[in-house]
Amino acid sequence: MTRALILGTLPGQVDAIDALKQRGLEVHACGHQRVGPGVTAADRFWEVDITDVSAVRDLAESIDAQLVYSVGSDIAMPTVVGVSEALGLPHFHSSELTEVLRSKTLTRERLDAASLSPVAHLRVGPADDANDWAVFPAFVKPVDSQGQRGISVVSDRAQLQAALAEARSATRSGEVIVEEVLQGPEVSIHVFVDDGEVRFFLPSDRYVWDGPMVGVAESHAIPLAPATQGAHDSLRELVAQCVAALGVTDGPLYFQTIVTSDGPRIIEIASRLDGCHMWRLIKMTTGFDFLDAVLGRLLGDPWPDIPEEPAAEPMTLRFFLDSPDVLATDEYLAATATPDALFVDLQVPRGERPRRTNDVVARFGYEIYRGF
Known part of the structure; x- marks a missing residue:
C-alpha cells in the first residue's frame, strides 16, 4: 500500500489527510506534540518535530513513505522539500526556491532584481x-x-x-x-504551474478582520468583486512574470497581493497551498477539486484538462473568529453561523476552548455561503 506522511496535525492538514485516504493511501502524520484533529484523522500519528529534517527523514524511511507533504504551513515546506530530495520522493519546488519564498527579504530581493512589484x-x-x-x-x-x-x-x-x-x-x-503600508483591497491568487506554464489561475478577494491584530483573514470571496475585477489582467500578467523570474517549473503557488492605485503589488508568495481551506471554496464555486488535483500531480497524475480559470458561482468563505476564552458549543455555532450556509465546520471540540496562539483572537471554524 502507498503510504504518505503529512507534516502537521492542525485542521488544514486534515483536508490533505482525508483527500489522500480517499485515494486509498495509508496516511501517517507527525508533529512536535499530540495536538490537533490530524492526530486522530491520520492512520497513525508520530511525535516528531516537523522542523527537524533529519528526524522526519528517518521517520519517512522507517514507514516507507512514498510521499511527504504539508499544506498551509511555511515552516513545514523546507522539511518537505529537504526530505523529499534526500529520499528521491516526488516534490514540486527546489530547496533554493522554497527558501527564497519562505523568507520575506529574499522574496523582495528577487522581485527587485526582476523589477517586479516595487515596494x-x-x-x-x-x-x-x-x-x-x-x-x-x-x-x-x-x-x-x-x-x-x-x-x-x-x-x-x-x-x-x-x-x-x-x-x-x-x-x-x-x-x-x-x-x-500599501493601500488598497487585497486579492489572493491560487496558481498551479506545469512545465513552466501557468495552468491554473484563480484570484479571490481577501477581507481582513477589523480587530487589533494585523492582517488576520476574516473571509475570502470568489469571483472578484467590482472593486478588484478591473485588476484581473494586471494580476495575471504579474503572476506570469513572477513565475518566469523565480524559475518556477511545477507546483502550486499562493500569492497575496494588494491592488494599489499604481497597480497590484505582492505581499507574499508561498510555495504551498493556502491554510484557509480555500480548496473547498474553489470546489464549491467551480466544481474543480484543486487540493485533489495537486496531490494527484505529486502521485503521478497528469494535470487535469480544465480551463485555466474555471467559471465560478459567487460564494464566500467566512471564518468564525472570537476570543480564545470562548467555549465552542452548539449554541455558539447556532448564534454564529449564517442560517442558510452551504457548509459549516466547527473545528474546536464541543465544550472546549480553541488552541491559543495569542490572547486576542482564535479561529473556531468556518462556513461557506452563496453570494458576497
Whole structure:
C-alpha cells in the first residue's frame, strides 16, 4: 500500500489527510506534540518535530513513505522539500526556491532584481536598528514566521524599536523586514504551474478582520468583486512574470497581493497551498477539486484538462473568529453561523476552548455561503 506522511496535525492538514485516504493511501502524520484533529484523522500519528529534517527523514524511511507533504504551513515546506530530495520522493519546488519564498527579504530581493512589484522595504538584521527607515506608516514583520505572528504597524520612528522586538520574538533567525503600508483591497491568487506554464489561475478577494491584530483573514470571496475585477489582467500578467523570474517549473503557488492605485503589488508568495481551506471554496464555486488535483500531480497524475480559470458561482468563505476564552458549543455555532450556509465546520471540540496562539483572537471554524 502507498503510504504518505503529512507534516502537521492542525485542521488544514486534515483536508490533505482525508483527500489522500480517499485515494486509498495509508496516511501517517507527525508533529512536535499530540495536538490537533490530524492526530486522530491520520492512520497513525508520530511525535516528531516537523522542523527537524533529519528526524522526519528517518521517520519517512522507517514507514516507507512514498510521499511527504504539508499544506498551509511555511515552516513545514523546507522539511518537505529537504526530505523529499534526500529520499528521491516526488516534490514540486527546489530547496533554493522554497527558501527564497519562505523568507520575506529574499522574496523582495528577487522581485527587485526582476523589477517586479516595487515596494519600499528594509532588511533589519538581528543586531541592527532601523534608523534609516523614513516611510510611514510601515509594517514590521518577522521574515520567517507564519499566521500573522509578530506583525505590527507603526506610524512613526518612536514606535519602531518596540515593533522590532515584537517581530524578533516571532522569528527563528532574528531577522526582520520593514515595509511600506500599501493601500488598497487585497486579492489572493491560487496558481498551479506545469512545465513552466501557468495552468491554473484563480484570484479571490481577501477581507481582513477589523480587530487589533494585523492582517488576520476574516473571509475570502470568489469571483472578484467590482472593486478588484478591473485588476484581473494586471494580476495575471504579474503572476506570469513572477513565475518566469523565480524559475518556477511545477507546483502550486499562493500569492497575496494588494491592488494599489499604481497597480497590484505582492505581499507574499508561498510555495504551498493556502491554510484557509480555500480548496473547498474553489470546489464549491467551480466544481474543480484543486487540493485533489495537486496531490494527484505529486502521485503521478497528469494535470487535469480544465480551463485555466474555471467559471465560478459567487460564494464566500467566512471564518468564525472570537476570543480564545470562548467555549465552542452548539449554541455558539447556532448564534454564529449564517442560517442558510452551504457548509459549516466547527473545528474546536464541543465544550472546549480553541488552541491559543495569542490572547486576542482564535479561529473556531468556518462556513461557506452563496453570494458576497
